[in-house]
Amino acid sequence: MTTTTENGATKATTAATVLDASGVTMRFGGLTAVRGVDLTVREGEIVGLIGPNGAGKTTFFNCLTGLYVPTEGQVSYKGTVLPPKPHLVTQAGIARTFQNIRLFSNMTVLENVLVGRHTRTKEGLWSALLRGPGFKKAEAASRERAMELLEFVGLASKADHLARNLPYGEQRKLEIARALASDPGLLLLDEPTAGMNQAETRTTEELVFAIRDRGIAVLVIEHDMKFIFKLCDRVAVLVQGEKLVEGTAEVVQGDERVVAAYLGTPFEGAPGAEELAEVEAAEAHAEAAAEAEAAAEVAAEAEAPAEADTEAAADTEPEPEAAADTEPGPKAAADAEAERETTADAEAPAAAETPADEDATEADAEATEPEAGTEAADDTDDAAPAADADSTTEGDSK
Numbered sequence: 208m209t210t211t212t213e214n215g216a217t218k219a220t221t222a223a224t225v226l227d228a229s230g231v232t233m234r235f236g237g238l239t240a241v242r243g244v245d246l247t248v249r250e251g252e253i254v255g256l257i258g259p260n261g262a263g264k265t266t267f268f269n270c271l272t273g274l275y276v277p278t279e280g281q282v283s284y285k286g287t288v289l290p291p292k293p294h295l296v297t298q299a300g301i302a303r304t305f306q307n308i309r310l311f312s313n314m315t316v317l318e319n320v321l322v323g324r325h326t327r328t329k330e331g332l333w334s335a336l337l338r339g340p341g342f343k344k345a346e347a348a349s350r351e352r353a354m355e356l357l358e359f360v361g362l363a364s365k366a367d368h369l370a371r372n373l374p375y376g377e378q379r380k381l382e383i384a385r386a387l388a389s390d391p392g393l394l395l396l397d398e399p400t401a402g403m404n405q406a407e408t409r410t411t412e413e414l415v416f417a418i419r420d421r422g423i424a425v426l427v428i429e430h431d432m433k434f435i436f437k438l439c440d441r442v443a444v445l446v447q448g449e450k451l452v453e454g455t456a457e458v459v460q461g462d463e464r465v466v467a468a469y470l471g472t473p474f475e476g477a478p479g480a481e482e483l484a485e486v487e488a489a490e491a492h493a494e495a496a497a498e499a500e501a502a503a504e505v506a507a508e509a510e511a512p513a514e515a516d517t518e519a520a521a522d523t524e525p526e527p528e529a530a531a532d533t534e535p536g537p538k539a540a541a542d543a544e545a546e547r548e549t550t551a552d553a554e555a556p557a558a559a560e561t562p563a564d565e566d567a568t569e570a571d572a573e574a575t576e577p578e579a580g581t582e583a584a585d586d587t588d589d590a591a592p593a594a595d596a597d598s599t600t601e602g603d604s605k
């Protein structure tokens with residue numbers, strides 16, 4: 208597999224490196240989920256990580272944050288190699304959110320952010336137990352910072368709500384606020400807009416830009432391409448555990464191997480030119496057919512009166528012989544139409560009384576029953592966010 212080298216902006220290439228992952232490989236038994244991936248993120252950058260399902264994106268994130276110990280390779284943050292221990296990685300300055308939201312669902316919104324703050328508080332166990340002046344001061348400062356972050360993500364008015372009662376989109380924002388509470392220099396976002404509607408996605412876009420403007424570099428996994436290409440200075444594409452391409456949105460969007468990878472067709476070799484020629488030939492053929500059809504229509508319009516007569520004659524079917532006997536002309540056509548209408552009127556009442564109508568009524572009656580089922584299903588859906596929030600407190604490492 209070949210790798211296209213980066214083609215990022217000048218700003219990006221001159222800024223200091225925040226994250227430097229080199230040769231990261233992660234094997235699970237016989238499966239190599241990530242293979243020799245290099246990736247850097249620089250100060251002030253928003254970098255995207257995309258790829259089809261199962262490409263190894265989350266596994267790579269887990270290697271960066273110490274959840275997994277990479278089989279090979281190493282990860283450095285601001286020039287220091289990170290030990291593969293999540294709390295040490297957070298302490299060093301990398302924070303993350305999870306694909307499956309992980310909040311403390313029975314704690315308040317504010318408490319969730321305070322939990323994220325603990326890596327930055329210096330008060331020890333005894334200080335906390337004795338609740339001395341140092342602890343109280345530190346606690347007040349943490350609360351102030353947490354409220355400031357809730358303001359930043361737009362959740363200040365819900366500080367006292369239980370996390371599980373927040374709508375799905377707000378739970379994602381709360382996760383971001385909690386991650387920011389550790390004062391990171393790099394934020395990793397794993398599918399931050401999953402399950403969001405368009406308006407929520409737009410707000411998240413603005414939020415990520417605002418985070419970058421606060422001096423925090425961002426590495427984001429997302430399946431929403433519009434979101435990624437609008438947001439990111441650089442995008443890396445993972446396919447089957449390997450980095451296929453890395454570059455600006457234009458470079459990545461224009462790379463036919465990326466399109467092929469997403470469509471599930473082979474990307475090695477040179478499929479591009481042949482396929483393009485096929486598409487062009489098909490388009491030329493379709494254009495020629497459309498032109499021929501348009502020409503035929505013009506010709507038909509020129510002969511319109513005669514054709515109208517012919518159509519009227521055809522309406523007198525199913526007695527083609529009679530039609531053939533009839534002289535073509537306006538009067539014959541009008542007679543034929545009148546006859547057809549009379550026949551149709553005569554048949555209409557009978558049709559209205561057919562048992563088919565009764566069947567329809569029965570069907571209508573039946574149709575009301577599934578509706579009750581639908582309502583029940585809707586109720587279940589309403590309960591979904593809380594259920595999701597609960598599940599997130601459990602140890603899903605993905």
Ligand SMILES: Nc1ncnc2c1ncn2[C@@H]1O[C@H](COP(=O)(O)OP(=O)(O)OP(=O)(O)O)[C@@H](O)[C@H]1O
Nearest residue numbers: 235238240258259260261262263264265266267605
């Ligand atoms: N803990 C694990 N043990 C075994 N295999 C794993 C483990 N975690 C991930 N994998 C496998 O590694 C591969 C990459 O999975 P990963 O979740 O990293 O992909 P992804 O790109 O994040 O996918 P998606 O976009 O669907 O989240 C998959 O084949 C997955 O089944």
